[in-house]
Amino acid sequence: MEGFAPKASSYASQWDWFFFVLVTVSSIVVATVFVAIVHFSIRYRRGVNARREPVSETFSNRLEFSWTAGTALAFLAIFWWAAAFQLRDFVPPEGALQIHVIGKQWMWKIQQPNGVREIDEIHAPIGRPVQLIMTSEDVIHSMFLPALRLKQDVLPGRYTYLWFNADKPGVYHLFCAEFCGTSHSRMTGRFVLMTPTEYSRWSAAQPEADNLARQGQALFSSLGCSGCHSKSSSVPAPDLHGVFGNPVQLSDGRSIIADEAYIHDSIVLPEKDIVAGFAPIMPSFAGQVSEEQIIKLVAYIRSLSTERHP
Amino acid sequence: MSDDPSVVQFPWPTVARQREGVAFGMWTFLGSEILFFGGLLLTYAVYRTLYPQAFNSGSAATDIFYGTINTALLLTSSFIMTMALRGSESGSRGVVAACMLTTAAFGLAFLAVKGLEYAEDIDKHLVPGPHFPLHPPARLFFAFYWVATGVHAIHLLVGILVAVFLGIRVALRQMAPESTAIEAASLYWHFVDSVWIVLYALIYLPGRSGA
Amino acid sequence: MSETVSAAEPGKAPEESEQCESYLEAGGHTLMSWLTTTDHKRIGILYAIAITFFFFIAGIAIGLVRLELMSPRGLFLSDDEYNRLFSLHGIVMVWFFLVPSIPATFGNFFLPLMIGAKDVAFPRLNLLSWYVYLLAAGFACYAIVAGGVDTGWTFYTPFSSLYSNGNVLAAAAGVFVAGFSSIATGVNFITTTHMLRAPGMTWFRLPLFVWAIYATSVVIVLATPILAMSLLLIIAERLFGLPVFNPNDGGDPILFQHLFWFYSHPAVYIMILPAMGVISEVFTCFARRHIFGYAMMIYAILGIAVIGFFVWGHHMFVSGESQFANLMFSLLSFLVAVPSAIKVFNWTATLYRGSISFEAPMVYAMGFVGLFTMGGLTGLFLASIPIDVHVTDTYFVVAHFHYIMVGGSVSAFFAALHFWWPKITGKLYSEAWARFAAVIMFLGFNSTFLPQYIMGYTGMPRRYHVYPPEFQAYHVLSSMGALVLLTAYMLPLVYLTWSLFHGKKAPANPWRATGLEWQTPSPPPEYNFEEIPRVDTLPYEYHPENQGGPFRPQGKVIGGK
Numbered sequence A: 001m002e003g004f005a006p007k008a009s010s011y012a013s014q015w016d017w018f019f020f021v022l023v024t025v026s027s028i029v030v031a032t033v034f035v036a037i038v039h040f041s042i043r044y045r046r047g048v049n050a051r052r053e054p055v056s057e058t059f060s061n062r063l064e065f066s067w068t069a070g071t072a073l074a075f076l077a078i079f080w081w082a083a084a085f086q087l088r089d090f091v092p093p094e095g096a097l098q099i100h101v102i103g104k105q106w107m108w109k110i111q112q113p114n115g116v117r118e119i120d121e122i123h124a125p126i127g128r129p130v131q132l133i134m135t136s137e138d139v140i141h142s143m144f145l146p147a148l149r150l151k152q153d154v155l156p157g158r159y160t161y162l163w164f165n166a167d168k169p170g171v172y173h174l175f176c177a178e179f180c181g182t183s184h185s186r187m188t189g190r191f192v193l194m195t196p197t198e199y200s201r202w203s204a205a206q207p208e209a210d211n212l213a214r215q216g217q218a219l220f221s222s223l224g225c226s227g228c229h230s231k232s233s234s235v236p237a238p239d240l241h242g243v244f245g246n247p248v249q250l251s252d253g254r255s256i257i258a259d260e261a262y263i264h265d266s267i268v269l270p271e272k273d274i275v276a277g278f279a280p281i282m283p284s285f286a287g288q289v290s291e292e293q294i295i296k297l298v299a300y301i302r303s304l305s306t307e308r309h310p
Numbered sequence B: 001m002s003d004d005p006s007v008v009q010f011p012w013p014t015v016a017r018q019r020e021g022v023a024f025g026m027w028t029f030l031g032s033e034i035l036f037f038g039g040l041l042l043t044y045a046v047y048r049t050l051y052p053q054a055f056n057s058g059s060a061a062t063d064i065f066y067g068t069i070n071t072a073l074l075l076t077s078s079f080i081m082t083m084a085l086r087g088s089e090s091g092s093r094g095v096v097a098a099c100m101l102t103t104a105a106f107g108l109a110f111l112a113v114k115g116l117e118y119a120e121d122i123d124k125h126l127v128p129g130p131h132f133p134l135h136p137p138a139r140l141f142f143a144f145y146w147v148a149t150g151v152h153a154i155h156l157l158v159g160i161l162v163a164v165f166l167g168i169r170v171a172l173r174q175m176a177p178e179s180t181a182i183e184a185a186s187l188y189w190h191f192v193d194s195v196w197i198v199l200y201a202l203i204y205l206p207g208r209s210g211a
Numbered sequence C: 001m002s003e004t005v006s007a008a009e010p011g012k013a014p015e016e017s018e019q020c021e022s023y024l025e026a027g028g029h030t031l032m033s034w035l036t037t038t039d040h041k042r043i044g045i046l047y048a049i050a051i052t053f054f055f056f057i058a059g060i061a062i063g064l065v066r067l068e069l070m071s072p073r074g075l076f077l078s079d080d081e082y083n084r085l086f087s088l089h090g091i092v093m094v095w096f097f098l099v100p101s102i103p104a105t106f107g108n109f110f111l112p113l114m115i116g117a118k119d120v121a122f123p124r125l126n127l128l129s130w131y132v133y134l135l136a137a138g139f140a141c142y143a144i145v146a147g148g149v150d151t152g153w154t155f156y157t158p159f160s161s162l163y164s165n166g167n168v169l170a171a172a173a174g175v176f177v178a179g180f181s182s183i184a185t186g187v188n189f190i191t192t193t194h195m196l197r198a199p200g201m202t203w204f205r206l207p208l209f210v211w212a213i214y215a216t217s218v219v220i221v222l223a224t225p226i227l228a229m230s231l232l233l234i235i236a237e238r239l240f241g242l243p244v245f246n247p248n249d250g251g252d253p254i255l256f257q258h259l260f261w262f263y264s265h266p267a268v269y270i271m272i273l274p275a276m277g278v279i280s281e282v283f284t285c286f287a288r289r290h291i292f293g294y295a296m297m298i299y300a301i302l303g304i305a306v307i308g309f310f311v312w313g314h315h316m317f318v319s320g321e322s323q324f325a326n327l328m329f330s331l332l333s334f335l336v337a338v339p340s341a342i343k344v345f346n347w348t349a350t351l352y353r354g355s356i357s358f359e360a361p362m363v364y365a366m367g368f369v370g371l372f373t374m375g376g377l378t379g380l381f382l383a384s385i386p387i388d389v390h391v392t393d394t395y396f397v398v399a400h401f402h403y404i405m406v407g408g409s410v411s412a413f414f415a416a417l418h419f420w421w422p423k424i425t426g427k428l429y430s431e432a433w434a435r436f437a438a439v440i441m442f443l444g445f446n447s448t449f450l451p452q453y454i455m456g457y458t459g460m461p462r463r464y465h466v467y468p469p470e471f472q473a474y475h476v477l478s479s480m481g482a483l484v485l486l487t488a489y490m491l492p493l494v495y496l497t498w499s500l501f502h503g504k505k506a507p508a509n510p511w512r513a514t515g516l517e518w519q520t521p522s523p524p525p526e527y528n529f530e531e532i533p534r535v536d537t538l539p540y541e542y543h544p545e546n547q548g549g550p551f552r553p554q555g556k557v558i559g560g561k
């Protein structure tokens, strides 16, 4: 870990610049107020001879108006700048490398796209967009990568996302920033950025590197999903080919795009969104499947769609 | 309205001013109460939008018979409370005492019916827990049901205690029927009553409309 | 409200007080006379004692934390103990110290005096609030003794409702009950301000302190019930297993954060508005000048109170809230800062062409302006979404709110204490010691919290018991500062207590101030005014050239000086 507040992406450098400008502006404001107070304190201290007659009404009204308008405009300008900065990098580009993250009291479980599992460590390549898809098994955690100036809460029962495009290899901090109980301060780890070649070498060298979707397929039959969701099944259940990423018509008239969150909820909260034309007979698997297994199932169901529409 | 000096309390200059002040204070407090229940209603609104079907099925499992009786009881009690206030304005001790106590009696009847309903709900395992008969999100409905009716019942209980207390003191001549406390109590009572009307609509009606 | 007083004459106190007997003598010196008093002044003092106690409890807790943080691996606490200590610190400081601090002590004592009333609208309710506060404090103390709470002051679900094995129930109950006390006090103050102003005391003649307390009370009355409800839902979930925020049943843990911050953001203004009121009183008095932009100051107070209700989402920028919501909350947070800026500028301009002297209250007040500005400006950093994403849940936020709550509100509390001490006790304290303490406090404060901004920026997360060694230097600095701060807080305890026994007797109006409270004897008599005074001028008529005198009081008080 190096230097004072290391940065590992161009975004982090821009962030620092923004921060620096704010610090400068604020310092000017503080200095102005300070100088004014000190100046008046000396000039108008008691017992000293000075002009003390009332200021005219028009003058004070004008003064009042100008600093109100002035601050309002200054604040709007800062807001505008901040908002623009925020929105520019909000949507991740297509084709980002997807790494799954599960927070759990008090560890981070990472699932690389090729099935490699890590604990309290994220390895990621520089020079290409990487997206973290995160969820929690228990309480709220927060993924904090100071070197990227990024942070995102990790919630139970929901997916949240974070993406970055790093440019400086190195080993950086990874913190849990949301208080999550006893060992919150020990829920830390290493964030390892590598060149793409190093990264592929590293991931190939890991044991248990197996395709996530293939692991999901195995689960799909061992958990009994295929008992209903297969062509040969007698139970009326929807065919899962081509579901992922496409709109699903629900029985209450709404239509929803089937994303990770939707598939996730279909498994643990099946009564939430019922597919049109089917009875709500699918049992909830809450408590029987772990978040890690769900990630695999989702990967499998996703693969059923990509196979069809390459 | 009599200007009995014994009604005036420190630090008010006159009865009229005190009356205004007490009503004002009570309204301010009720403003606070509205936000208290508002937090709960917000929770309801969010979950009902998320899980419309679960809320309908939850609502359908409640006992509208008890709910409706209770609505009638409370509406009547509010009417009697208004008569107590009239009595207070005209200074008739008997009317105030009798009406306050009757109001309290109706409140008690409400709680008794509510008790029966609770017993039935528990019998049907409508308490979120291991034997809960409905789909999981309906638990959210019943969480709301128990918290909302529970909090309402506590409010009502406070109202009953106040009504009994005031009624008895007026009857025993320890307090003038014109006391500004009567008006404060009646404002509070009407508020608790209105909360019930809203709860009634939210708890018993959803699953029953339409289908 | 339910009892009748058998006084013969309406509005007159039951027993007519002696001309000079102060509220400290009238009614007796017994403990019972204090515990059953309905005199707003005595109740103010009861509160002062209670909150001072809690200030030290919470101070001791964080003292231990600061000691522990001297080493990156900790010195003597376990993880759980650490978590319990900072949670205790936050909970007690916020709900048992800062929220009631200025309103319930100085507000109670001076609101009726400043508007020319004999007491608050509901004196017995006022006493009841204090007992309710004690009951709440009882729950809180039980929670502390019976193992503590480890949720932080924010009680986030599902940790607090399902996972924590601390004493969440007792703590939540304590805060819940404390809420009632706040609401009762708020209702009382609002009614008092509306109904009991002396003749001639129009809304636009009210001292700014009264305006501030009034606005605070409105915020208290409208925001606190939401907190009460959210805590109740946690209690229901923990106690009866009713799943409200449980994600496994489809519940939404984020909903709790919305409810919590809907209260807690307005609550930060509950904590700062009264402080701003105090500063306005002190600045104008020691600058001997009419407050600059009196009307604008009132609009600023109201603006803060109203807009403050719509910015809560800025605590949740990284919670997965929608981008649109984030932007709205960010914009509104900038808007709510405008009235604060107006206030800072007006205070500064009040000094212009003044005749300034630097007694202790003024020194504290000047410290306030500097520290509040620094805290407020970093609030703008936090309101900028991208900045917040990095520094949220780091020490940067910790520094932000301590600058405002300790550098700001606590400084203002001390300003108020020194300003009104002669009136409350009838004694003068040692000016030199008081100024010395004020300066030490300012220095100690900065050395405690300035390093926290820097370590927050470099990524030091908050609520961390153990931390990477590169942050140690800042932590040590901060802990040293806390030691200085500790000294600074002990000093007033000593010289103020000393003044009670050996201090010179205070004149009625030692600062030659204009407020009605200064026209009564020091200490004031039991029912404040023999006759309700008549008010005929604006507040703050300091050295009006045309009057010839150095100042013109707001009204003439019979039986006063």
Ligand code: HEA
Binding pocket: A025, A026, A029, A033, A070, A071, A074, A075, C154, C268, C269, C271, C272, C314, C315, C333, C334, C336, C337, C338, C340, C341, C342, C344, C345, C372, C373, C374, C375, C376, C377, C378, C379, C380, C382, C383, C384, C388, C391, C392, C393, C397, C400, C401, C404, C405, C409
């Ligand atoms: C008394 C308490 C108090 C007050 C008054 C404030 C005031 C403000 N606060 Fe603060 N805040 C807290 C107490 C307070 N805060 C607490 C306790 C937390 C953390 C809670 C927790 O998580 O535990 C918090 C957290 C907090 C956050 C969330 C941080 C996070 O957790 O990620 C944000 C984000 O927007 C914020 C913003 C603001 C803003 C914009 C103001 C504004 O009102 C400030 C306005 C004042 C000024 C701006 C200064 C004066 C202005 C000038 C001199 C103008 C000139 C300037 C220019 C021309 C540029 N605060």
Ligand code: HEA
Binding pocket: C055, C056, C059, C060, C061, C062, C063, C064, C065, C066, C067, C086, C087, C089, C090, C091, C093, C094, C098, C151, C152, C153, C154, C398, C402, C405, C406, C410, C448, C462, C463, C464, C465, C478, C482, C483, C485, C486, C489
């Ligand atoms: C409302 C007012 C308030 C006040 C007045 C203070 C006062 C102080 N606070 Fe507080 N603080 C909060 C509100 C407040 N705080 C809140 C809301 C939190 C968030 C909690 C959470 O995360 O949930 C917090 C969190 C917080 C943290 C972060 C803990 C963490 O995240 O791990 C720290 C760390 O330095 C800190 C320090 C201090 C210090 C040094 C003081 C000093 O000003 C206090 C000094 C007082 C004394 C020192 C008094 C006397 C003490 C003794 C007699 C004991 C002996 C002392 C020693 C051994 C030094 N506070």
Ligand code: CUA
Binding pocket: A103, A106, A140, A141, A142, A176, A177, A178, A179, A180, A181, A184, A185, A187
């Ligand atoms: Cu996980 Cu903090």
Ligand SMILES: [Cu+2]
Binding pocket: C264, C265, C268, C311, C312, C314, C315
């Ligand atoms: Cu806020």
